[in-house]
Amino acid sequence: MTDLALPAAAPATVAATPVATPPWRRRALAYLQAAPLTLVFLIFLVVPLALTGIVSLWEYNEYEIIPALTLQNYADLFDGCLSADLCTTVRTYLSTVKFVALTLAITLPLGFAVAYFLAFHVRSGTVRMGLFLLCTIPFWTSNVIRMISWIPLLGRNGLVNDTLRGLGLIRAPIEGLLYSDFAVVLAFVHLDTVFMIVPIFNSLARIDRRLIEAARDGGASSAQILRNVVLPLAKPGIAIGAIFVVTLVMGDFVTVGVMGGQQIASVGKVIQVQMAYLQFPAAAANAMVLLAAVLLMILGLTRMIDLRREL
Amino acid sequence: MDLPAKDLPSKPSRRTLLQGAAALAATPVTGFPAVHAAEPVTLRYLGTAVNQSADIARKVKEDLGLTIEYIPVVTDEVTKRAVTQPNSFDLIDAEYFSLKKILPSGNLQGMDAKRIKLADKISSVFTKGEVAGKQIGDQGTAPRKVFYLEGQESKKFAGEQTGWISLIPTVYNADTLGIRPDLIKVPVTSWKELLNPAFKGRASILNIPSIGIMDAAMVVEATGDYTYGDKGNMTKPEIDRTIKVLIEAKRAGQFRAFWQDFNESVNLMASGETVIQSMWSPAVTKVRAQGVPCTYQPLKEGYRAWASGFGIPKTLSGRKLDAAYDFINWFLSGWAGAYLNRQGYYSAVLETAKDNMQPDEWAFWMEGKPAEKDILGPDGTLIERAGATRDGGSFEQRMGAVACWNAVMDENTYMVRKWNEFIAA
Numbered sequence: 250m251t252d253l254a255l256p257a258a259a260p261a262t263v264a265a266t267p268v269a270t271p272p273w274r275r276r277a278l279a280y281l282q283a284a285p286l287t288l289v290f291l292i293f294l295v296v297p298l299a300l301t302g303i304v305s306l307w308e309y310n311e312y313e314i315i316p317a318l319t320l321q322n323y324a325d326l327f328d329g330c331l332s333a334d335l336c337t338t339v340r341t342y343l344s345t346v347k348f349v350a351l352t353l354a355i356t357l358p359l360g361f362a363v364a365y366f367l368a369f370h371v372r373s374g375t376v377r378m379g380l381f382l383l384c385t386i387p388f389w390t391s392n393v394i395r396m397i398s399w400i401p402l403l404g405r406n407g408l409v410n411d412t413l414r415g416l417g418l419i420r421a422p423i424e425g426l427l428y429s430d431f432a433v434v435l436a437f438v439h440l441d442t443v444f445m446i447v448p449i450f451n452s453l454a455r456i457d458r459r460l461i462e463a464a465r466d467g468g469a470s471s472a473q474i475l476r477n478v479v480l481p482l483a484k485p486g487i488a489i490g491a492i493f494v495v496t497l498v499m500g501d502f503v504t505v506g507v508m509g510g511q512q513i514a515s516v517g518k519v520i521q522v523q524m525a526y527l528q529f530p531a532a533a534a535n536a537m538v539l540l541a542a543v544l545l546m547i548l549g550l551t552r553m554i555d556l557r558r559e560l
Numbered sequence: 561m562d563l564p565a566k567d568l569p570s571k572p573s574r575r576t577l578l579q580g581a582a583a584l585a586a587t588p589v590t591g592f593p594a595v596h597a598a599e600p601v602t603l604r605y606l607g608t609a610v611n612q613s614a615d616i617a618r619k620v621k622e623d624l625g626l627t628i629e630y631i632p633v634v635t636d637e638v639t640k641r642a643v644t645q646p647n648s649f650d651l652i653d654a655e656y657f658s659l660k661k662i663l664p665s666g667n668l669q670g671m672d673a674k675r676i677k678l679a680d681k682i683s684s685v686f687t688k689g690e691v692a693g694k695q696i697g698d699q700g701t702a703p704r705k706v707f708y709l710e711g712q713e714s715k716k717f718a719g720e721q722t723g724w725i726s727l728i729p730t731v732y733n734a735d736t737l738g739i740r741p742d743l744i745k746v747p748v749t750s751w752k753e754l755l756n757p758a759f760k761g762r763a764s765i766l767n768i769p770s771i772g773i774m775d776a777a778m779v780v781e782a783t784g785d786y787t788y789g790d791k792g793n794m795t796k797p798e799i800d801r802t803i804k805v806l807i808e809a810k811r812a813g814q815f816r817a818f819w820q821d822f823n824e825s826v827n828l829m830a831s832g833e834t835v836i837q838s839m840w841s842p843a844v845t846k847v848r849a850q851g852v853p854c855t856y857q858p859l860k861e862g863y864r865a866w867a868s869g870f871g872i873p874k875t876l877s878g879r880k881l882d883a884a885y886d887f888i889n890w891f892l893s894g895w896a897g898a899y900l901n902r903q904g905y906y907s908a909v910l911e912t913a914k915d916n917m918q919p920d921e922w923a924f925w926m927e928g929k930p931a932e933k934d935i936l937g938p939d940g941t942l943i944e945r946a947g948a949t950r951d952g953g954s955f956e957q958r959m960g961a962v963a964c965w966n967a968v969m970d971e972n973t974y975m976v977r978k979w980n981e982f983i984a985a
Contacts, residue, residue, distance in 0.1 A: 311972060312643050312665045325977065337981040344984065406832050424761060427833070428817045510817025511767040512810065514984035522769065525636035526976050527643060527661065 298540075305533035314529055322534035341514040342542065348430075348505070348515075349498045349546075352437040356494055357487065359438070360445025364486070365479070367446075368453035381450065384443050396436045396507055403427040403435075428510030436508045441497055445490035452486030453479065488554040492547055499543050516542075601883040602627040606642070607653030608635055610822065610842070611730055611868065615938060616896050623895075624886055634821070635768070642667055646873050651884050653730050655868045657701035657770070660968040662871070663715055663726065669874045670709040670724030675885050678892045679725070681909045686729055686867070687721065691960040700774065700792020700967030703729070703867045713874075727869030728888050729908035731900050734863030734958045738829060738839030742853045751775075751861050752782035754836060755809050764828055764837035765806075767818035769979035771966055774864055775838045776802050778963065782861050792967030796974055803978040807985040818983075829854055841904045844951070845943060856951035862963030863952075869908075901925050902938045906955060928954030 270278075305322055308315040330336040335343070363384070371377040387395055402408045403426040410422040425431055456479065464474045502517030516539050523532035605612065609632035617628040631649055633641065639658040641648060646667035654662065662668055673679040684690045689704035698704070708718040709726050717726070739748050746758070754763055754775070766772050777791040780802055788798055809815065816834050819825040825843045828834045830852045839856065847854040870888050872881065890896070897913030900906075902921065907913045914922050920932040928950055935944040944950075952958045969975055 311661045311968065328977075337977070337984045340984045341980075400827070401831075404831050404833060506820070510815075511820060512815060512818055512983070514980070518983070519980050522976060522980060525634075525640065526769070526972065527640055528973060528976065531973075 301533045301536055304530050305537050307530045309528060309530045311527065322530050323538075325531065326534055326538060337514075338538075341516055341519060344514050345499060345505075345516050348433060348437060349495055351430075351434045352441060352498050353491060353494055355434070355438045356442045356445045357491065360442050360490060361449055361483070361487070363442075363446050364450035364453055364483075367450055368456075384446055387439075388443070392440050393503060393507070395440060396504055399432065399436060399439075399508065400427060403432055428508070428512065430509075430513070432508040433505055433513060436504050437498055437501075440504065441494050444493035444497065445487075448489035448493070449483055449486035452483045456482045484554045485556055488550055488556055491550055495546050495550070496543055499539065499546070600625055600627055601879055602629050603650045603880065603883055603887060604629045604631055604648070605651045605653065606631045606633065606638060606649035607730075607868070608632065608638060611653050611900075613899065613938070616891075616899060619895055620887060620890055624883075624890055626883055626887055628887070642871075642873075647875055649873065650876055650880050651887065652871045652873065653868055654727065654871055655866060655966060656703040656706055656727060657866075657966045657968050659706045659717075659726055660701060663706075663709075663717070666715055667874055668726065668871045669876070670712040670714060670726065671728060671872060671885075671888075672712070673723045673725055675889075676725065676728060676892070677889050678909045678912065681911060682729060682892075683906070683908060683910060685732065685959055686908070691962075692956045694960060696960055697862060697865070697963040697965070699788075699790045699963065700864075700965035702792075702965045703727075703732075703869075727871045728892070729867055729869040730891065731905040731907065732865065732867030732959075733841050733905050734865045734952070734962050735838070735840060736859055736863050736952070737836055737857050738825075738844050738847070739855050739857050740829065740832070740835040740853060741855050743832065743835040748836065748857050749860050750782045751778040751859050754779050754838070755783075755805070755814055757812070757814070759814070759836050761813050761816055762833075762835045763814050764817055764819055764825070764834040765815065766825070766838050767820045767983070769976050770968060770972070771864075772818075772838070773799070773802055773975060773979065774964060774967065776806050778861055778864060780805055782859075791964045793969050794971065794975070796971055799969075799971060799975050799978050803982050806982050810982065810985055845904055845937075849941060849943070858952040858958070858961070862961045863958065864964055864966065865959070865962040866966040899938050902936075904950075906959065910955070924948075924950060926955045928952075928957060 304314065306318050306320070308317045308319050308321065326338050328336060330339055367377055367380055371380060400407070404410070405422045405424065405427070407427065409426060410419075413419045414422065460478055460482075461474055464478050469477065500517050502515045502521055505513050505515040506518055516535065520532045520535045520539070523529075523535065603626060605628050607630070609630075612630040612632050617630065620626050620628060631641075635655060635658075638652065638654050639661050642652055642654060642658070642662045643665045646665070652668075659668075684693075685696070686703045686707050689696060689698055689702055705719060706717045706726055708720065708722045709724040710716045710718045710722065712724050714724065718724070737748070737751065737754060743762075744759070753759070754765070765775055773794075774791055777788055777794070780786055781788060781791070785805075786798075786801060788794060794802065817824075817828060819828055819837070822840060822843055825837065825839055826846045828837065829839070829843070830847045830850050841856060844854050844856040870884075870891070872884050876884060892909045892912065894909075894912035894916040897907030897909060898916035898921075901913050901917060902925065904925070910926070914926070917925075921935065923929040924931045924935050924944070930949050931944050931946050933946045934942055935948070937943045952961075
């Protein structure tokens with residue numbers, strides 16, 4: 250990609266200065282062009298991460314953090330993990346990973362279906378864009394509000410339970426609707442499906458229609474076209490969508506907190522509590538482990554789909 | 561105008577206060593004291609939203625010409641800011657227990673008791689740990705233990721009366737369980753009812769580790785299983801024991817949800833998701849204001865109390881320091897105290913608050929007597945109809961029955977880890 254971009258920029262300078270640019274200058278120019286983004290990444294990503302990494306090795310007490318080199322924070326984190334009973338950290342990660350899996354399992358088919366409909370079944374471009382924008386309308390309010398709006402619906406005396414009772418379908422209210430795994434997954438699906446729709450739609454929209462016509466001419470059924478033509482070409486979109494969902498769910502603590510009635514653990518919540526209690530090094534250690542976990546998951550995803558080649 | 565930029569701190573402050581008081585007495589709206597009106601001082605007031613009322617800011621603007629700029633954050637954030645960003649505020653309203661974290665950081669200055677006009681009138685709850693001459697519960701970070709400092713610059717608590725005060729009390733109260741009397745048919749008299757299986761799936765506890773674990777400790781003691789040396793400063797085995805009880809209850813499905821902020825607790829109770837939970841007094845009032853019956857149930861084991869107060873950052877000096885003292889003196893002088901008492905809190909200097917309340921209000925809120933006429937909140941909303949009495953009774957009955965205080969434990973780090981274990985269980 251970068252190789253392609255360079256010559257496009259170079260002629261402009263050549264035109265300005267009639268003298269041919271020596272190669273070292275061209276290279277320097279390329280670095281110069283990459284510099285702003287590199288700087289942004291350096292200042293806003295690399296430096297904070299490095300600081301977090303360093304702080305995770307420091308000692309702390311109630312009111313200060315002490316520069317020292319200790320692995321105690323990591324030891325505390327995995328305390329008891331070698332025994333038969335699952336330790337807090339493993340338990341917390343398992344719970345979070347479970348939500349990632351469930352959310353992916355629902356948002357992926359759902360997002361794909363919506364994107365497929367938009368890309369292939371809506372003929373008019375205007376209608377398609379209109380419907381696409383419709384998907385983003387919920388984002389006009391904060392995600393906390395979108396989440397909280399479920400509570401009056403799902404509560405013990407909420408709309409759903411009241412309706413079901415009114416219809417005589419149930420006698421006692423269904424308790425598991427709110428403050429449960431179900432509620433958390435529901436909110437995640439509600440909040441995150443659009444992050445699946447957008448990249449998948451983008452991939453699908455770029456599929457050359459002649460490929461599908463060719464497949465049909467070749468005698469492929471609709472199912473075969475979907476499996477052998479559309480799905481492979483939608484892979485980058487699916488991968489990007491999956492990365493969005495994985496990172497959003499792994500790092501979340503608000504949704505799990507509100508919808509789970511604070512009874513369900515999440516890594517983000519643990520970090521938040523530690524921050525609140527001024528245990529920055531412990532929180533930093535937790536953040537580093539979370540980062541590693543998320544990176545591993547994304548690495549796994551990119552192993553399945555070579556994003557760089559596909560784009 | 562008669563105040564040079566860097567005047568001696570004590571003299572002008574007393575004068576401005578007198579002027580402020582005079583202006584208040586003569587003309588309630590106009591007549592700003594000349595000194596402050598000339599070059600208005602703004603105080604950045606860090607605290608929780610609960611105490612930061614727009615009415616108080618408006619009133620002090622009228623009386624002293626001071627502008628109060630609120631920085632509302634949650635309880636834990638107050639402590640965090642005080643430790644990490646001590647220059648981001650001019651006045652802090654922090655809970656006494658957080659002093660164990662803030663004071664060693666050296667970011668607060670001891671307040672000169674001589675400059676607090678009503679210092680000797682501050683409730684004996686703080687100065688001696690007594691209510692009406694009787695010693696009250698001292699477990700946890702009781703304000704008495706952290707009220708005095710060894711010196712202005714000291715990072716140590718004195719434990720006895722000195723001329724240096726850590727925090728000047730703003731509000732304090734005694735917390736207990738809130739219940740829905742319409743949904744609970746049996747009488748609730750003990751903390752142990754929180755884990756009574758009869759309320760399975762309908763109980764709640766707050767997800768603020770340092771407070772939640774003390775409520776749990778009240779429950780454990782009430783069941784008679786164990787008596788703590790100090791509920792507010794548990795040993796590691798005591799923490800393990802308490803968390804174990806909580807985990808068992810959680811796995812058995814005792815809790816509907818945990819709550820973390822005021823409004824969550826109101827919604828849980830008002831919607832009937834929970835019928836018994838640890839709660840804060842104004843939350844009970846708010847549930848009732850929605851027309852839902854809710855009782856702030858006095859329990860035989862007593863209350864878990866808390867208190868917060870004004871502190872001054874070390875770096876504050878000159879006119880801002882004077883203004884901070886002026887504001888605190890104004891705060892103790894009665895109007896604000898009456899305002900807070902009407903919300904169900906208690907104020908630092910009760911005498912001056914009494915002068916600013918109607919006799920029937922005082923009788924209802926402070927003496928536990930039936931309301932002579934309808935009781936209105938500070939904003940004019942109806943809180944109780946005539947004839948009602950306050951849950952728990954009078955100041956002496958409620959504050960006198962305090963069993964322990966919100967606390968920071970020595971084993972705080974371990975406690976937080978175990979609490980996370982409880983949440984993950």
